[in-house]
Amino acid sequence: MINLNEVLKTLNDDKQQEFINYLDKKNKRKDAKNIQLVKLLLIDKYSSQEISEKIYGKQNKVALHALRKRLFQSLIDFTANTCIKEENSLDVKLIKYIIAARSFLQKEQIEVGYQILDKAKIIATEYQLFSILNEIYHTKIQYVHQYKTLNLEETICNFKENQQQLIQEDNLNIAYANIRKSLNEYQQKKTIIDIKKLIENTLKTQNISDLSLLSFKSLYQLLQITTISSSQKFDYYNLTSFATETYKIVENHTSKNKQLYYHIEILYLISNIFFRNKKFHQSLKYLQLMNFYMNENKQKYLKDFSSKHDLLLALNYNYIEKQEEAIQLLENSINKKSSNVIQNLDIYLTLIVCYFQHKNLTKAQNLLSKLYHTDKWYLEKAGLVWTIKKNLIDILLQIDSGHINLVESRLKSFKRNYFKHLKDIHQENVIAYLKLVEIYYKNPEKASSKEFYNRVETSFNFIDNKKEDIFMMSFFAWLKAKMTKQDVYLVTLELINS
Incomplete structure (x- = not known):
């Protein structure tokens, strides 16, 4: 059974209220019990039996199960609508262009259809959206017999080049998934692997050599899996030159200001590499850049990255004799309670160390006792x-x-x-x-x-x-x-x- 408590906790306070408002507007009956169920689940102290008693006044497993199923479906719809509105507007816009173009082409409005596809192609190329470009080229070729002015050979050539980009990105994504899977097994002491060798073999097999041709997402994944390799051997020193070379590619990348999410992720990884190498001023420089891009586009990703940013900033402060500022940052971060479990654990452990080094053993013990x-x-x-x-x-x-x-x-x-x-x-x-x-x-x-x-x-x-x-x-x-x-x-x- 889906753990609705955990799913609802992934929403921050504002989103939880938005979801309740969404249910209120959606409810056609005045006696709908879905909002009551949400509020009880968010309290997170009642068993299923207790929830059933509060909602129905008696034990009613069948009705409660049906209510939970309907609530989960509403949660899916709400999340999907929110993502379409906030995160994937460009992808959705281009998909709408393709659907509209196909509709015009099917109705033999050929010129209109190809004009829409050309417009979508320009945007998708600019943002390196290879999967969407694949659909655009596929549709163009499908109806080429009705559009005589189209250069078929050139279109096929572009289609095949894009396919290679898409395959390369997919292969790197598969490699990334395999490496993370192997790492999970490694972490749970089931297997022992040489991650660096695995990365090298994967890149060689996929013939990935020119990093400048990779998308922002692929650059981020490549940098992340290389960082994973270094973290297992506590060897960040040999990663510094690779990180700086990667960011040179980022700085000159055509999607520098358009792939904002992955740009911020890359800046965080590079800043962390410099921190682990005790190059605090360089780390702070990239953190400053990270903060700048977190505030771009109406602070679109500020909440998503603030905990990671503040944790790394606090770590830097702790080692440049700004320990009180570090402790204050970490205490504020704990009070915010991010939904990311790993980030929360990192913040707790870092604050314990800061208290310990600051000779505040009581606070360190109290915080450690919460890691139960x-x-x-x-x-x-x-x-x-x-x-x-x-x-x-x-x-x-x-x-x-x-x-x-x-x-x-x-x-x-x-x-x-x-x-x-x-x-x-x-x-x-x-x-x-x-x-x-x-x-x-x-x-x-x-x-x-x-x-x-x-x-x-x-x-x-x-x-x-x-x-x-x-x-x-x-x-x-x-x-x-x-x-x-x-x-x-x-x-x-x-x-x-x-």
Whole structure:
């Protein structure tokens, strides 16, 4: 059965009210119960039996089931109408052109039909809408015998070129789907894959070499799957040049100001790459651009991207000694409650770290207690890397809070659940790190000893500071702070800026 509660939660407060108004106008009977059902579902504390009692005054499973089905259909209609109005107006407009043109052509109004198709072709070409162009060329060729002035050879050539573009975009979309599917399996510890090799093989097989020919959507997907590859190995350093080269293509792209959604997504990915490489000023530069385009076209995508933007802005602030501004941004973001589960989890975890580094352990503990789901749930929702970070932060926080009785169980659980997998993916540094944390928690006085210092030096495969991932360095900063008896936040900044 469809979980209507979850579906309704994807609508923000304004959209929920719009939906209720839509139902009110649609209802022909005064005793319609669909609005009452919506309001009860939004409260999200009643069982089906309780809802039935409130609506019908008794248990009536059959009537409630029928009411839910009708409500779901209304929700589909409302969502479709809203999307047509707000998101896909250009696509819908061009589809209307094609339908109108075909109608005129069927009625032998040939010149009118081809004029409409030509108008649609200009717009679709400008916006790189290959699937719509395919329909336009298909219709032109279908009726060419009635329009003698059309250059058939040229039209067929254009049709085939567009088909190649469409095939290339579809192949990249298929590759993107396969890579994301493999990543999900990877995150749930079912399989181990070399994502970078998979990407390289896919692009080679599909003969994708000239990135400037790709649409905005394809450029975004390509950049995203490459970022996924880097995130699994904490290797963002080697992605920087690719990201900047990609944005050069974006800046000179014919659809720069027309494919707004994917343009914003690309700017976010590039800004994140620079942040992970500790190039904060470059990251902030792309965030500023992102904010500019979020406010374009009457702030069309402002709400969709504000949480992602503010989270990355807060992360940058945290590492350029603007920690209070970072905390304020994150607290505001939590109060907004985005419908995106992963974004919410990222905001929670980032704010916990900021509180922790800011020595506000009580606030950090209180916020951590709200992440009460099982690791299995977090693996499915946020993935392996996020779940490991959450568990590591939990262990460090319990140590600093003096909850020694909890630390032992957390350590045992982490070893049991993740050590084997970390070995399989060659992340021995994480294992070595946790072993050192365990030594410290059992014997804090050893942290400042030469023996412990030597063990730290020989336990990690350190790489150049410029190449090391910022989050990996932040975890190590906690350990170094214990060794040098300094403030964690100051040591973090010192490590990152060294």
